[in-house]
Amino acid sequence: DTAVSQTPKYLVTQMGNDKSIKCEQNLGHDTMYWYKQDSKKFLKIMFSYNNKELIINETVPNRFSPKSPDKAHLNLHINSLELGDSAVYFCASSQDGVGLAINKQYFGPGTRLTVT
């Protein structure tokens, strides 16, 4: 029984394309997140989202957009893909909402995106 799942696991695409990564959690958590892990293994927050608030890291290009059809899902849409978007993208979720300060975050298995 997977807690946080992502699809696809691998995604290879060409520059300029638009792609989506899906994330689902069955933990009943309130908040979901997207992180980017670059080639140097550095983990950086991209978005956090609950049913009330979307917080966007100001360094994230507006080509990236999170979309949440319901509380258990947070998908990541990327437009006009660039070479520099190649990375591993991790979804995560936590019980407490943003603003309640303290969260235990659980990560999905990651999606390795390669842009050629």
Add this chain to the structure above:
Amino acid sequence: GENVEQHPSTLSVQEGDSAVIKCTYSDSASNYFPWYKQELGKRPQLIIDIRSNVGEKKDQRIAVTLNKTAKHFSLHITETQPEDSAVYFCAASRWGNLIFGKGTKLSVKP
């Protein structure tokens, strides 16, 4: 915003020795400090965490200490085993978003 520094970037120990990884943070309002272990090709896994109202927490061979005054926290692994080899990340949080250190690659030699 918050900035987390982590040292060392690589650490090699003999099996059975102890390993210590140190992190400092910049935002005095941060109040939650988790540690994650990431094996090659896998997801980061939460191994231990500490909140700002606690100075130390232990779970079997793993312990974390927090010095709020100095704004630093450390991960201690005792009696290291080869399966402890991985990249370890510290993080700090105030409003939910985790700000990660750059990671420490721990190698435990049998």
